[in-house]
Amino acid sequence: MTATLEGLSVSVARLVHIYRADGHDVAALSGVDLSVSAGGTLALLGPSGAGKSTLLSLIAGMERPTAGTITIGDQRTDQLDDAEIDTWRGDRVALVLQGGHRNLLPYLTVRDNIRLAQWGSTNATPDAEDLISWVGLQDDVADCRPAQLTESQAQLAALCVGAAAAPGLLLADEPTASLSTDATEQVISALQRVNDALGTTILTVTHDPTLASAMQRTVTIRDGRVGAHAQDGVELAVVSPDGSVPLPDDVLDELPPGTLLRVQRDPDQEHLRLVVEPWDGQEGRGA
Numbered sequence: 001m002t003a004t005l006e007g008l009s010v011s012v013a014r015l016v017h018i019y020r021a022d023g024h025d026v027a028a029l030s031g032v033d034l035s036v037s038a039g040g041t042l043a044l045l046g047p048s049g050a051g052k053s054t055l056l057s058l059i060a061g062m063e064r065p066t067a068g069t070i071t072i073g074d075q076r077t078d079q080l081d082d083a084e085i086d087t088w089r090g091d092r093v094a095l096v097l098q099g100g101h102r103n104l105l106p107y108l109t110v111r112d113n114i115r116l117a118q119w120g121s122t123n124a125t126p127d128a129e130d131l132i133s134w135v136g137l138q139d140d141v142a143d144c145r146p147a148q149l150t151e152s153q154a155q156l157a158a159l160c161v162g163a164a165a166a167p168g169l170l171l172a173d174e175p176t177a178s179l180s181t182d183a184t185e186q187v188i189s190a191l192q193r194v195n196d197a198l199g200t201t202i203l204t205v206t207h208d209p210t211l212a213s214a215m216q217r218t219v220t221i222r223d224g225r226v227g228a229h230a231q232d233g234v235e236l237a238v239v240s241p242d243g244s245v246p247l248p249d250d251v252l253d254e255l256p257p258g259t260l261l262r263v264q265r266d267p268d269q270e271h272l273r274l275v276v277e278p279w280d281g282q283e284g285r286g287a
């Protein structure tokens with residue numbers, strides 16, 4: 001089995017999304033900058049309502065941004081109209097929705113769900129049986145209909161369907177939600193297998209620290225903005241285009257919104273190092 005499609009890079013810049021609900025506006029994203037390299041894996045973390053699923057569906061092209069740019073590979077997808085984006089997405093981008101069963105047609109077997117997802121693909125697609133064994137499902141699951149599957153089997157089958165067309169980008173919304181520890185490990189292995197075998201870039205929304213730590217990078221979304229990055233175990237803060245720097249949660253606990261901070265360069269340091277201390281209004285004294 002060979003893949004013809006390289007993983008696709010993702011870059012979003014100054015992304016804003018406003019929902020209009022019951023006559024009032026909800027700003028789900030307020031200027032997100034994010035990039036994922038081709039073939040990379042990234043977990044989007046953040047509290048409920050932070051805007052993670054909105055970001056995923058904008059990248060998938062299911063929703064259109066209010067403002068900002070989305071570039072996948074070398075395509076500015078925010079510039080495509082609805083019909084163009086459907087055609088462009090084709091076998092390039094797959095979205096696995098939260099809840100395995102939602103991704104499967106109920107009247108088809110798992111094998112036929114996979115084959116349907118491969119229909120029309122110009123990529124070198126894996127055999128349905130290979131996909132089923134990669135994700136750790138038993139062979140006989142191929143002939144089952146979704147109603148016969150447990151929640152974890154359905155989630156693994158949904159990943160098979162997502163990976164079926166050998167997409168360049170696989171988006172997965174909470175793929176381990178409400179699964180046991182063993183099933184979670186199986187889903188993580190399946191995602192890593194797809195990433196290794198097909199070179200597919202993987203972007204997943206999750207609340208699950210086990211899944212997040214298995215991805216190469218994590219990005220935390222807070223109140224519709226990027227709050228923090230972590231890469232190779234190093235916590236990173238991101239300077240926003242407006243010059244603001246979101247503080248890590250544990251620091252924010254000590255410095256509630258409205259706290260005045262004094263920011264100085266540390267004179268003893270050769271490299272730029274900022275000293276940040278609460279300001280009590282008296283020169284030379286921190287709080």
Ligand SMILES: Nc1ncnc2c1ncn2[C@@H]1O[C@H](COP(=O)(O)OP(=O)(O)OP(=O)(O)O)[C@@H](O)[C@H]1O
Pocket residue numbers: 019020021026027028046047048049050051052053054055
């Ligand atoms: N279709 C919609 N219409 C109006 N508001 C919406 C819609 N979808 C989401 N929102 C609002 O946008 C904000 C971001 O929602 P979103 O679902 O993207 O957050 P999330 O981080 O994925 O949350 P969760 O972890 O609970 O899924 C929330 O305030 C939510 O209520």
